[in-house]
Amino acid sequence: xxxxxxxxxxxxxxxxxxxxxxxxxxxxxxxRRKDKRKSEPYESGMRPIGPGTRKMPxxxxxxxxxxxxxxxxxxxxxxxxxVFRQLGLFGLIEMFVFILILLVGYVYAWKTGALxxx
Amino acid sequence: MSTVQIVxxxxxxxxxxxxxxxxxxxxxxxxxxxxxxxxxxxxxxxxLLEAGYLAxxxxxxxxxxxxxxxxxxxxxxxxxxxxxxxxTNRYAGWxxxxxxxxxxxxxxxxxxxxxxxxTSPEAIESANPVLDLGMAxxxxxxxxxxxxxxxxxxxxxxxxxxxAAFPRKKGE
Numbered sequence: 001x002x003x004x005x006x007x008x009x010x011x012x013x014x015x016x017x018x019x020x021x022x023x024x025x026x027x028x029x030x031x032r033r034k035d036k037r038k039s040e041p042y043e044s045g046m047r048p049i050g051p052g053t054r055k056m057p058x059x060x061x062x063x064x065x066x067x068x069x070x071x072x073x074x075x076x077x078x079x080x081x082x083v084f085r086q087l088g089l090f091g092l093i094e095m096f097v098f099i100l101i102l103l104v105g106y107v108y109a110w111k112t113g114a115l116x117x118x
Numbered sequence: 119m120s121t122v123q124i125v126x127x128x129x130x131x132x133x134x135x136x137x138x139x140x141x142x143x144x145x146x147x148x149x150x151x152x153x154x155x156x157x158x159x160x161x162x163x164x165x166l167l168e169a170g171y172l173a174x175x176x177x178x179x180x181x182x183x184x185x186x187x188x189x190x191x192x193x194x195x196x197x198x199x200x201x202x203x204x205x206t207n208r209y210a211g212w213x214x215x216x217x218x219x220x221x222x223x224x225x226x227x228x229x230x231x232x233x234x235x236x237t238s239p240e241a242i243e244s245a246n247p248v249l250d251l252g253m254a255x256x257x258x259x260x261x262x263x264x265x266x267x268x269x270x271x272x273x274x275x276x277x278x279x280x281x282a283a284f285p286r287k288k289g290e
Contacts, residue, residue, distance in 0.1 A: 002122060004206045005165050056193045058283055062164065064190045065279035069184040069272055075175050079252030101269040105276030114280045
């Protein structure tokens, strides 16, 4: 049973080792001649103005939350899709109710303009 | 020791280490990345419990979405991402004493709990666990009502998220 997941474990191990080795090799073999200009963030060859990170509009947060909610919907959809043929009409009606309730939220999001990006 | 035990101990230590690193970093972005490590460890625990679908969801929803949300929250609330947080204040000593008392009490109380001595029942052998899960969700003799209630919960989260995060016009 656990052996089924061996490829994933190998993939995680190989990618971790590769990432560590590549970064370490770059650090060991590459010449390092630091100066003040080099350590500045690159901004089209200009002298950078202000910090590289800035405040983001709250819209991003809303989009992320909506993404999570749709993500969780999919989590419920997938097991239903697997048994869809066996359950027939009952399963269909039940999923219809499920989607209908969530559709209220979708319509609300649409009406308030939460899905629009000005 | 069986392979499962070795993997469990390794992953358990990994989760504890990642959780400790997460709460003790002063750079919030580093905390978020350690959180991802801890969540991945939990996904491995689900695999050990033979709950493959939950493990996939753990990676997909928690690492794929919740962690992104955390990093977004850091980006949204700080002036710049580099700024550091003070992780202790002058009550740190008292908090440590109270935490130790709480741990002590929990160890005593949970040590007397009979479920600690009994081994968990074997996982039910199933040809297709996702199929069984789907059956449990939507079949008439399954968890139909909780399934529908879950959609109401999602709806509440939906409207709450829009209400909390949508920039309102003045006067509303």
